[in-house]
Amino acid sequence: MNLFNPPKQVKGVYIRFGENPFVLLSLFFRQAKNQNWSQQEITHVLDKAKKGNYAHLVKTLKAHIHH
Known part of the structure; x- marks a missing residue:
């Protein structure tokens, strides 16, 4: 659910649930x-990312992070 076309991602961010x-x-x-x-x-x-609950926030951010 990346918001950009072509998809745009940030490198070097590590999301930990919780x-x-x-x-x-x-x-x-x-x-x-x-x-x-x-x-x-x-x-x-x-x-x-802020328009939903915590799980939505994490999902939105992860969609824009290069792993």
């Missing part, structure tokens, strides 16, 4: 910023 949601969002934000994502792209992913 981690504080604020920490997960911050990790994603920092890495995306360091990898030259635009503020609009980052905000788009974070807003979508």
